[in-house]
Amino acid sequence: MRAQYRLGIVIAVLIIGLVVGLGVGALLFRVPATPTTTTVTVTVPKTVTVTVTASPTPTPTEKVRIAVIYVTPIEEPWNMALHQAMKWAEKHLNIEYVYTEKVHEADVERVMREYINLGYKVIFPHSWGYHPVTIRLAKEFPDVLFCQGSGPVDIEWPNNVLLYDYWIQEAAYLAGMVAGLMTKTNVIGVVTAFAVPDVNRLVNAFCAGAKAVNPDVKIIVTFIESWFDPVKAKEAAAAQIEAGADFIYAERYGVFEACREAQKKGKRVYAFGNIVNQNDLAPDVVIASVVWDLRPFIKYVVDMVRRGEIKGGIVDWGMKEGWAKFVWNEKLKEKIVPPEVVKKIEEAKKAIIEGKLKVPIYEDWDPERWK
Known part of the structure; x- marks a missing residue:
């Protein structure tokens, strides 16, 4: 949905480029490392030519x-x-x-x-x-x-x-690759909130990453119909583990507890953290986290306000801009992740940042898509 309506954002900001995303005119903004005055002209295929002028950032003087x-x-x-x-x-x-x-x-x-x-x-x-x-x-x-x-x-x-919004589907795709490559049961899972567009983006991306490296993997997706219900999420994760899942994307809190209990019973079960770096919350469970880093956006907003500007638009940055990140739990990676898996993930990450690998975006939820 967000990939289809990107035109018309003309914002005076510090940027060194605009990236055309998904081939339909998504505008992604970058802040240059050093303040300069730059004019950037980008021709968007089948759309229009957009010109953006960036001006130097003033020295922060007041809060x-x-x-x-x-x-x-x-x-x-x-x-x-x-x-x-x-x-x-x-x-x-x-x-x-x-x-x-x-x-x-x-x-x-x-x-x-x-x-x-x-x-x-x-x-x-x-x-x-x-x-x-x-x-x-x-x-x-x-x-x-x-x-x-x-x-x-x-x-x-x-x-x-x-x-x-949290455009972290590129990092979720990498998590799916890890799950697809490392599963021993050939069953993986996702415990999530609601089947709404922003959630569907990352759930579908996780599934796409898993299927890209393991077409036969079975994926169990459970919607708990709540934004914050750790007990319900734990129950959903426990049910997935009982059904054979050994890697679970924890889109909601509560999954780690179910994985811990399963590990105590001798099961090999791991999870992925979501949105924030959750590696330290359960260091024996969380193999990596899919992270949404809002710091570049906050700087973007603060710089704009300090210039005395108020201009709106749609912000949908990705891994290239540092908005989305895939962060390994280094200790667990060294312990259980084969070097060839690490290599494949790094290669895929590089391809995403360079624009050579396009992660599919689906904002609907169709369980038949990943069977």
């Missing part, structure tokens, strides 16, 4: 005040990825960061208005369900930058809304 609203507890990975990036920005970018967690959609307008009334000029409504309120308030407060965490792209967004 950029940022308020974030989370719909679930802060420890939920989708939230923690942004929280960690904000804590980093506090230290390195001179920002003021405040947040409110566990805000129901029915109450988010009140919370957003409170932050705006307190003078916060950058608001992060970090949930798909918040987007109707974001659109309404963005029109009412054109001098406030709203960074909306996921939402539909086939609608018209106000010019002061930046729409972002």
Whole structure:
């Protein structure tokens, strides 16, 4: 879905290039290592020619005040990825960061208005369900930058809304390759939340990576119908392990506990962390993590605000921009991962970054696709 609506973003930012993604005009922005003034012209096939002018970043002189609203507890990975990036920005970018967690959609307008009334000029409504309120308030407060965490792209967004989402399917594809190459039972699994577009992207990518190296592998996918229910996720993972799964993509919290218990019973079971680096949470279980690194995006936002600009658009960076990362648990890798598997993953990673390997994007869920 997000790969089909990328035109019209003209943002004065620090960039050294735009990348055309998926052959349909996705615009991906990069920040140069040193401040320069550059004009970049990119011809998008079958679309238009886009010109972007970048200007130097001013020296940070005053704090950029940022308020974030989370719909679930802060420890939920989708939230923690942004929280960690904000804590980093506090230290390195001179920002003021405040947040409110566990805000129901029915109450988010009140919370957003409170932050705006307190003078916060950058608001992060970090949930798909918040987007109707974001659109309404963005029109009412054109001098406030709203960074909306996921939402539909086939609608018209106000010019002061930046729409972002976790485009980590490239790293999830690599995780699928590891599972497909290393499974002993030829059964692997995914425990996830809902069959919604952003989740479907990474679940399908994991399945595609596994099937690319092991066409006969069986993949069990369980949707627990909750964004945060560790008990339910643990039960789903336990059922998959009972059915033979020995590698599980833990899109939700709770999977690691099931894997630990299975290991205590002598089973060879491993998992993949999701969104944040979870390797240390269960070092004997998590073989690698698929990481969403929001630090480049936060810098992008802060630099824009310091230049006195408020411009919206759609941000859908990938591995090339450092937005998505595949991070090995080095100790477990040395212990159980064959060198030839490591080599294949590094080769695939390099091919993805160079644009030679295109990870398929499916935003629907069709279980027949991966049988």
